[in-house]
Amino acid sequence: MAGQISQRFIDDLLARTDIAELVAERVTLKKAGRNLSGLCPFHDEKSPSFTVSREKQFYHCFGCGAHGNALRFLMEYDRLRFPEAVEQLAARLGVEVEREDDQLSPHQREQAQVRERKREEGANLLELASDWFRHRLGAPEAEHARRYLDGRGLDASIIDAFAIGFAPESWDALKHHLAEHGVSEAVQAEYGLLVQHEKTGRTYDRFRDRVIFPIRDWKGRTLGFGGRVLGDAKPKYLNSPETPVFHKGRELYGLFEARRGGARLERLVVVEGYMDVVALAQHGISNAVATLGTAVTEGHLKRLYRLVDEVVFCFDGDDAGRRAARRALEVALPVMIDGRQARFLFLPEREDPDSLVRSEGREAFEARIECASPLSEFLFDQAREGLDLKRVEGRERFVSRVLERLRLLPEGLLRSLLMRELANRSGVEMEQLERFAAPAAKRADPAMTQFEPAGQAGDEAQWERAPVSSARATAAGRRGSVPLSLRALHLLLHAPTLVGMLPEGEGWCPDDEHGVLLQEVARLLRAGGYRSSQVILAHFYGSERGRQLEALMRREPMIPAQAREAELKALVELFERRRERLSPEEEYRELLARSQRGETLAVEEKKRLWELIGVLNAGPG
Structure with a gap:
């Protein structure tokens, strides 16, 4: 049901949960003094550095720094969103999730x-x-x-x-x-x-x-x-046909069974039929799922990549299988942000996973999975099909085909590396390839393309037109303006650990709707010490603000992960410079608006408000 999950219910849920029992269902723990310890499930290690405290109802890894309560553990281990983690913990205790419907109208509440x-x-x-x-x-x-x-x-x-x-x-x-x-x-x-x-x-x-x-x-x-x-x-x-609860383009057969297996999921293998999934599970390969009579969709991939970082597509080796693989590649490219992997496995002709695993066994089939072609290799292989790369015309078609695919990729390290590999294979200079690829920017969604790294930012007008981190690419064709506060909010949602570099208190960013929400999100992240934005989505779940935040979370920033800290820092500096240039009347209106919203002004801000009243009442001269 729509509506925010009751904080009182969450507190009660955590109070009734023994984190040691919850973790022990997924991780082997041994007694270590007053605590329990084991190998950390969040990074590879040989000596136990993962500790669970029954007394504090908390887990912490001294190796990688992972820490949190029972809900955080479920979110990170099972790759759940916050509402799903609450529901799973509640189901474990046999209770219904309580929600607050105060933000819904009577009609909306009835519809829900x-x-x-x-x-x-x-x-x-x-x-x-x-x-x-x-x-x-x-x-x-x-x-x-x-x-x-x-x-x-x-x-x-x-x-x-x-x-x-x-x-x-x-x-x-x-x-x-x-x-x-x-x-x-x-x-x-x-x-x-x-x-x-x-x-x-x-x-x-x-x-x-x-x-x-x-x-x-x-x-x-x-x-x-x-x-x-x-x-x-x-x-x-x-x-089954489409029904109120069943949608073929989103569901995957075997996903429930794969997730409830004892081991932590590292990858998922996408096959074509139910019997393929079941036969693989019979032979000990329990991480396979199948689409339901449809090609792979973006909805499928979003669900898969919420759970794992690596997806292996398994296809028959015939022409139909190759065509299906090309369609899967086109669907996968737009969601391939840095850190995700996609690989392609082609089986011998007239074989499927069911027949092959029965004939050659588990180890041989797993070896095939390990040897599956990475996305980069498959992309280049299928682009050169039918072409003579010794001829200029063949190389031209090869470059055009690859660029057509690369335009689907989000900005990031993977795209840069593939562009460089294309330059090496084709002999075309990187600058030329970037120029040929540039029209993709014009076709991109104008609502979010502002988040792409931009050229040197000199004056404020240029800051309005282009992203603020400067000094890197010289992206052509700047588009219309996106509020700077929205840019900062988008970055913070995708990199919540950067909250520590934001100023504390109020009034450090623009006073528009995005700025107000940005400050609220920063306050919540600080208050809970959270590393995941799913907690923020849960806080606003069912509200208009929640829907805005979910829309931002669905869009990966164009700026590479390693550059986001510099981008956010540049935005904060811009906010500060803007505040310094406010006229007395603008500064007065901003402070007054905050006071009228019920915000508590700091002592210095109150003194400044009285000073501004005096200045404005005195008039010119």
Whole structure:
């Protein structure tokens, strides 16, 4: 439900959680005096430097500096956003999350409650259907389904872990079962369990004579189903349609099972089908997920990269697999900020992960994953397909193809290194390549392109037109102005550890809406000692400010991570210079506005306000 999570509820949740028990579910801990210690899950080490204190309900690593409470641990270990971490901790204790709806109008609150009831209705119905499918797998009529699963090498533990079931050949067995539990045909159809005949209007079960694979969200709640046919019916694989809770372009089969595995996820492998995921898990490779009958989407990748820094795309080695890989590359490039990796694995022709892992075993398949082509190699390989690079025309087409892809990449170290590699491979000078790539800047989103590093900033007009960190690139074609306070807020959200370099107190940045929000975010980061902006998003969750902050978080700054501190410092210096140039009337209006908003002015600021009143009342001369 929309609305900010109650702070009182968060405090109570932490008070009821034993951080030692929570951490011990994921990390091996040993008694060390009054505390517990183990190998840090956040960096590689051979000697334990990770400590958990039951007394203080706190963890700290003396090696990498990671520290925090139970919620922080869940956010960093499981790669959860703050609301998700709260929900997971609450579910662990068997309590419902309390939210404050004070910021919602009665109409908005009613709409939110309707949506929440709809989600609950769907979750309960789909769970009921999932339980029924699982039960039917043990029935005499499912003998051929059990033979099929056994023939694929799946044992009972894997079948149970993935909640695999069976839909009988009957046209209405599930419909009657759900009706006995009070679920109407209309609701069953709404959640994709029934199909309505176009001519007669009669409804019948969507899934018939199929092995059923429940599709679950990160909490394990059933969202929909995939069915693999056992007879000759078409299609071979059938998914639930789009419903109020199921969206193919966002969900991934196997993600819940991968996340609940014992080991910390380092990478995820994207395959094409349910059986690929399940077969790999049967052989001990539990970090595979599958799209649901769609190509990889940006929504898929955002979800994956929230959890891991490395994604391996696994494709068949035929022409169709190569085409799918090229589409995945185009989708991946815009989200490849520094620190993320994408690799491409092509299997032998007429093989898929299911058949290959069964024939060659776990170690051989994992070796293939380790040898998967990095994004850079695949990008250059597919760009030179069909070209003769010994000819000038071939090299020209090669450079054009690569530049077309590189324009999709965010600014950063990866893009710079790929440009340099292109220069080495093509013989074209870097300056020329940068000039040829420049039109991409004109096509970029004008709302955020201001965050790109700019040329030397001399006067204030130039500061308005270009980003402020100066002295690096000479990006051409400066666009329209973005408020400087918005730039600073954007940088701080993506680099919250830089809050320490911002001035304390009030009034150090512009008094516009972005400046007010910037100061509030800085205050919250300082107050909690937070390293993650997810806590800030949770604080404003469900409000208009929250939606603004989420939009900024979805946009990676164009400035490379290593240059953001200098950029933020330059912005603060500009704010200070601007304040020094305020006229007495402007300074008076700014101080008065802050006072009228209920802010407490410092003693020196109050004295200055009285001085300004005197100056302005005295008039000219």
